[in-house]
Amino acid sequence: MRRRQRGVALITIMLVVAVATILGVEIASEQHFAILRGAHSLEDEQARQYALGGEELARQVLHADFVKQPGKDSNFEPWAAKDLHYEFEGGEVLIHIEDLQGRLNVNRVAYGNEIAISRARLQKLLADLGLDPTWLPKIVDWIDADEAREPGGAEDFDYLGTTPPHRTAGTMLTDPSELRMLLDMDNETWAKLRPYLTALPDPATPVNINTASAEVLASLSTAITPQMAETLMATRDSLEGYDSVNAFLQDPALAGTAVPNTGLGVQSGFFEVRIRARFNDRFAYLTSVIQRNLTDGRLRVISRDLGKRVAGV
Numbered sequence: 001m002r003r004r005q006r007g008v009a010l011i012t013i014m015l016v017v018a019v020a021t022i023l024g025v026e027i028a029s030e031q032h033f034a035i036l037r038g039a040h041s042l043e044d045e046q047a048r049q050y051a052l053g054g055e056e057l058a059r060q061v062l063h064a065d066f067v068k069q070p071g072k073d074s075n076f077e078p079w080a081a082k083d084l085h086y087e088f089e090g091g092e093v094l095i096h097i098e099d100l101q102g103r104l105n106v107n108r109v110a111y112g113n114e115i116a117i118s119r120a121r122l123q124k125l126l127a128d129l130g131l132d133p134t135w136l137p138k139i140v141d142w143i144d145a146d147e148a149r150e151p152g153g154a155e156d157f158d159y160l161g162t163t164p165p166h167r168t169a170g171t172m173l174t175d176p177s178e179l180r181m182l183l184d185m186d187n188e189t190w191a192k193l194r195p196y197l198t199a200l201p202d203p204a205t206p207v208n209i210n211t212a213s214a215e216v217l218a219s220l221s222t223a224i225t226p227q228m229a230e231t232l233m234a235t236r237d238s239l240e241g242y243d244s245v246n247a248f249l250q251d252p253a254l255a256g257t258a259v260p261n262t263g264l265g266v267q268s269g270f271f272e273v274r275i276r277a278r279f280n281d282r283f284a285y286l287t288s289v290i291q292r293n294l295t296d297g298r299l300r301v302i303s304r305d306l307g308k309r310v311a312g313v
């Protein structure tokens with residue numbers, strides 16, 4: 001809120017208090033409720049401003065991280081702390097930052113120069129999660145620009161027969177939740193898949209092996225078993241993150257696996273920030289995606305969802 005607007009908000013709160021005091025006990029109940037409603041909407045607005053303040057704090061944390069060590073990102077850095085919590089007068093802000101490059105970028109299965117390896121990785125993830133392999137062609141068809149069905153896939157023609165009829169995206173996704181619309185997708189399947197997927201605007205964006213979950217590490221090659229992924233996670237913890245992709249590929253746990261040196265990295269440029277803000281007893285929720293420039297650390301909010309209650313904060 002700009003200073004002047006803040007001043008106006010403060011004067012308005014003071015007026016509400018003054019009016020309530022003057023009217024005292026003689027106030028008619030209807031008027032009383034009207035004032036309460038007014039006060040609540042002011043408090044809601046204050047909570048929303050705190051949430052936006054939380055986003056600004058997240059930007060500062062991410063910028064400080066870049067200044068300290070631009071070439072390497074891991075879950076051992078301050079931005080990844082689970083207790084980013086700030087108290088203000090009458091309220092508080094809770095911030096949870098997640099590296100979106102710790103997930104598989106679904107846009108890579110149909111765009112960019114690494115389509116084949118990206119499809120293989122999503123296929124491996126589906127297999128490890130015990131999900132039907134035809135989710136891959138369905139995801140590919142949903143995102144790719146053509147109307148030609150992959151074997152086992154589904155294009156516009158198949159969706160026009162659904163209720164309500166709709167069409168495929170035919171372009172890169174901005175939010176992976178759009179895949180909830182896939183033919184035959186159900187809540188249970190989507191709940192299993194969702195934690196491991198993201199939709200980033202640049203299909204060249206690699207997976208950060210330092211923030212990837214065990215499931216995503218296991219998806220990197222058919223040669224990596226879930227047990228091996230757990231071993232890799234333990235080594236990664238002891239190192240506080242691998243210094244380079246080569247250091248990861250040379251990990252003894254990967255000996256003989258020939259994991260392709262494609263689409264992997266140790267640096268991140270896309271973060272999801274989930275915020276819960278409170279002012280008095282009013283809450284506001286904000287989810288923002290922040291892009292951090294890999295060369296100069298500049299930060300840019302690329303999406304902002306205010307008001308949606310989110311898990312994880």
Ligand SMILES: [Ca+2]
Nearest residue numbers: 141144145146
């Ligand atoms: Ca298509």
Ligand SMILES: [Ca+2]
Nearest residue numbers: 141144146148
């Ligand atoms: Ca297609």
